Each structure stands twice: as structure tokens, then as C-alpha cells.
Amino acid sequence: MFGCSHHRERQKTDDLDELDDVEMVDESVAAMALTNLSCSPASPLLATSFPDRDLLMGSHSYRDNCGHLSSSVASSGFYSGVSEGNDRSPPMNTHLSESAPERLLNFEASPTDDCLDLEEDVKHYYYDDDSTPLRKKQRSQVHTEIRYQCTWPKCKTIYNTVNDIERHVRTAHLGRDSDSELSDDEEEFYFTEVEVNIDNVTEKFSYMTTSSPPSNLQLIDPKSLGVFDHDYQRKEHRHNSSSQASSVPSPGFHMNPGMSSTPIPIKVIEGNVKRSLSWQNSQNSSPNALSISSPIRSNRLSPQARLQQHQAQSPKSHLFSSSPKSNAMHRKPRSEVRKCRKIYGMENRDQWCTQCKWKKACSRFQD
DNA sequence: CGTGCCGGGTG
DNA sequence: CACCCGGCACG
Ligand SMILES: [Zn+2]
Numbered sequence: 001m002f003g004c005s006h007h008r009e010r011q012k013t014d015d016l017d018e019l020d021d022v023e024m025v026d027e028s029v030a031a032m033a034l035t036n037l038s039c040s041p042a043s044p045l046l047a048t049s050f051p052d053r054d055l056l057m058g059s060h061s062y063r064d065n066c067g068h069l070s071s072s073v074a075s076s077g078f079y080s081g082v083s084e085g086n087d088r089s090p091p092m093n094t095h096l097s098e099s100a101p102e103r104l105l106n107f108e109a110s111p112t113d114d115c116l117d118l119e120e121d122v123k124h125y126y127y128d129d130d131s132t133p134l135r136k137k138q139r140s141q142v143h144t145e146i147r148y149q150c151t152w153p154k155c156k157t158i159y160n161t162v163n164d165i166e167r168h169v170r171t172a173h174l175g176r177d178s179d180s181e182l183s184d185d186e187e188e189f190y191f192t193e194v195e196v197n198i199d200n201v202t203e204k205f206s207y208m209t210t211s212s213p214p215s216n217l218q219l220i221d222p223k224s225l226g227v228f229d230h231d232y233q234r235k236e237h238r239h240n241s242s243s244q245a246s247s248v249p250s251p252g253f254h255m256n257p258g259m260s261s262t263p264i265p266i267k268v269i270e271g272n273v274k275r276s277l278s279w280q281n282s283q284n285s286s287p288n289a290l291s292i293s294s295p296i297r298s299n300r301l302s303p304q305a306r307l308q309q310h311q312a313q314s315p316k317s318h319l320f321s322s323s324p325k326s327n328a329m330h331r332k333p334r335s336e337v338r339k340c341r342k343i344y345g346m347e348n349r350d351q352w353c354t355q356c357k358w359k360k361a362c363s364r365f366q367d
Numbered sequence: 368c369g370t371g372c373c374g375g376g377t378g
Numbered sequence: 379c380a381c382c383c384g385g386c387a388c389g
């Protein structure tokens with residue numbers, strides 16, 4: 001509150017460059033302190049520590065995609081007061097980690113979160129063919145795997161590992177022949193991660209129906225070519241012209257000299273199976289269309305912002321068995337883009353965009 | 368354990 | 379408003 005207004009000499013260090021000593025000290029001290037206290041049994045641990053079996057307790061996100069929320073949950077008989085706990089959730093409910101046959105059925109009865117029909121299918125299939133669903137159930141969980149898909153205009157190949165995809169991009173598109181991993185991260189801009197869920201069940205009993213793998217497309221689409229760099233470009237521009245333009249290594253967007261026709265260096269997201277955000281979309285069906293739906297002022301709301309805000313909507317395909325309210329507290333996708341901080345590093349903090357300096361959403365590298 | 372950013376402070 | 383930072387999600 002008052003007093004201790006030390007560490008201030010930061011920012012605006014235009015006059016100098018190397019006298020970071022003071023700040024340095026500060027930081028290191030702080031860091032130390034942190035390390036010392038590091039093991040605070042506070043709370044967040046719980047969240048992260050769940051093993052893998054039960055996704056544990058409920059606590060939805062604030063709003064349900066379906067429109068109704070807690071009420072339905074409550075009615076299912078399990079918790080009654082939950083929904084308001086947007087954050088953590090009642091520690092009770094150690095259910096189902098131990099398994100209990102009929103439990104399952106109960107769960108199914110409550111629609112709760114998403115209004116997906118997919119679920120239905122699955123579950124039908126489930127006890128339809130299985131007389132002892134439970135057992136199976138237990139070991140089968142939503143098992144999402146990550147694949148890497150090339151986002152180069154025409155090519156949409158999918159690989160299993162980063163290495164593969166990177167090599168692919170490097171050789172096939174960037175025109176390099178370096179066989180090993182010796183390059184900047186440029187490749188990163190030409191592929192995207194897709195998350196596919198594979199439940200053991202499907203794997204095991206592959207008879208299902210078309211077990212069509214995630215080889216989906218419709219990635220790149222239109223807009224990418226039309227409107228992309230938008231303000232990154234212009235920001236950078238003015239950055240360059242206005243300031244020293246000295247040695248800022250630049251984010252690494254330049255292309256290989258060999259290629260004249262630069263494709264789109266952006267990371268397109270959502271292979272369609274990607275993350276799970278799909279909150280009520282009432283308007284985002286059009287590519288780059290006018291998205292004038294901001295209830296408040298705020299001319300342009302970054303995707304991030306909303307992600308962060310509504311970040312929670314449950315994915316469509318989570319395991320039926322793992323409790324209806326297995327939820328997942330605010331899930332935040334976290335853009336895959338490297339921001340000022342990462343790029344320039346702590347030591348060049350003065351090169352960060354202002355927002356980054358203030359620990360706000362980066363304005364230079366929007367995602 | 369680092370990174371990104373919200374929320375909430377202060378001048 | 380600019381500026382900073384605690385704290386927390388996420389990977
Ligand atoms: Zn930034």
C-alpha cells in the first residue's frame with residue numbers, strides 16, 4: 001500500500017542499457033523468496049494433482065452451454081449446492097474411482113453439461129454390447145492424443161510427432177535439407193496441433209462404425225489468405241521505423257530466401273478436433289465477417305479475452321462414465337503463439353510491447 | 368517451473 | 379488513464 005516503493009527504476013530505461021544491476025538484485029531477491037516459499041499447500045495443487053482416473057469433482061463453469069445448469073445437476077441427486085463454486089469444488093465425491101456399476105446408469109440420466117448427442121451414441125453402444133460395462137468403463141477413458149498437421153496451403157499431412165512434422169515442413173515446404181533439428185522455430189508456424197480423442201474402447205473394439213480417424217480438413221480456408229497479419233504487421237512496422245531498429249532479431253517470421261511466394265505463416269487453429277471451445281456461437285460462423293456483437297464498447301475483443309472469459313465449455317466428447325459433472329474448471333487453451341516475453345526474454349524487457357510489460361494481453365502478437 | 372494474462376491495485 | 383504486480387491457469 002504505502003511505503004516500499006522501491007523497484008521503480010524499471011521501465012523507461014531508454015537512457016541506459018546495462019545498469020540493470022539494481023533491478024537485477026530486486027528480482028533475484030524476489031525470486032529467492034519465491035523459491036523458499038514455493039511449497040505452499042494452498043489449493044491449486046488439488047486441481048493439478050488428479051491422477052488420471054477420475055476427473056473428479058464437479059463444479060461447472062458458470063454457465064452451461066445448454067442453458068440450464070445447476071438445477072439439472074442438483075436434480076440428479078449428487079450435489080445440491082455446487083454450481084456456484086466456479087472454482088474449486090467440494091472435495092466430496094470420491095465416487096467412481098472405486099467403481100460402482102449402477103452408478104453409471106445414474107449418471108447417464110442426468111444430462112447436465114453439454115447437450116451433445118454423441119454421448120448418447122456412445123453410451124448406447126456401451127451397455128448395449130456389454131453386459132458389464134463398468135469394468136470396461138473403468139479403464140477406458142478419454143484419451144486424447146496430439147497429432148500435428150501441416151498447415152501449408154495445399155498440404156495437410158498429419159504426423160504423430162513434432163519432429164516428423166517439422167521435418168516435413170522443413171524439407172517439403174521450406175526447402176531446406178537439413179535433416180536434423182537444426183533450425184529456428186519457423187516450422188512451428190506451418191503446422192498446428194490437433195487433438196484427437198481416442199477412447200480405448202474404440203481402439204479395442206474397432207468394429208464400431210467407421211472409426212474415421214481425425215484426418216479432417218477444412219483447415220486453412222479462406223480468410224487466412226485474405227486477412228491475416230493484420231496488426232502484427234503494422235505494429236512491427238511502426239516499431240521498426242520509430243525506434244532504433246537495432247538488433248531486434250525479429251520474431252522469426254522471415255522466410256527462406258529461396259521461397260518467393262510466401263504462404264501464410266500463421267498458425268491456423270482448430271483442426272476441428274482441436275481444443276474444445278465451442279461455446280455458444282451465435283455469430284462466428286462467418287469467416288471474417290463483421291463480428292459486431294460486442295455488448296459493451298471495446299471495439300475489438302481479442303479471441304483470447306473471450307477464451308479467458310468463457311473458457312470452460314465442456315468438450316463434446318468426454319467420457320460418459322466419468323461423472324456428468326466431471327467438468328473441468330476454466331480451461332484455457334492458451335494461445336500457441338510466442339509472445340514478447342518469450343521472444344525477447346526477460347532481459348530485454350524494454351522491447352516488449354507495453355501490454356506485455358504490464359502483464360496484460362499482448363498486443364503485438366495477437367493470436 | 369516458465370509463460371500469459373486477469374483482476375486488482377496505486378500514482 | 380499509465381503502470382505495476384499478485385496470483386492463477388496452462389503446458
Ligand atoms: Zn507483447
